[in-house]
Amino acid sequence: MFKWHKGGRVESEMFDPEKQEAxxxxxxxxxxxxxxxxxxxxxxxxEIMLIRSYKDIERFKEKYGIDTxxxxx
Numbered sequence: 001m002f003k004w005h006k007g008g009r010v011e012s013e014m015f016d017p018e019k020q021e022a023x024x025x026x027x028x029x030x031x032x033x034x035x036x037x038x039x040x041x042x043x044x045x046x047e048i049m050l051i052r053s054y055k056d057i058e059r060f061k062e063k064y065g066i067d068t069x070x071x072x073x
Contacts, residue, residue: 015064022064024051024071035060035069 015022020037025045027033033051038044051057061069 020046022061022066022069024057024069026071026073028073033071 015037019040021040022035023038023045024033024035025047034047035049035051035057036045036047039046049056049060051060057069061067
């Protein structure tokens with residue numbers, strides 16, 4: 001299920017740790033980071049939020065009940 005929020009981005013309301021893993025994707029070139037979920041079956045990534053600071057990471061982890069999150073480039 002999806003919903004719209006500020007900025008017009010689509011946000012997933014459902015996080016299933018059995019089927020998805022939390023990931024921060026970072027760009028080496030632009031240094032932009034985004035938090036989201038990668039599907040364990042097919043590897044597709046769903047971006048949830050842009051990461052601008054450590055507080056954003058903590059907010060993301062708290063919202064979805066995540067203890068650890070790995071970063072990939």
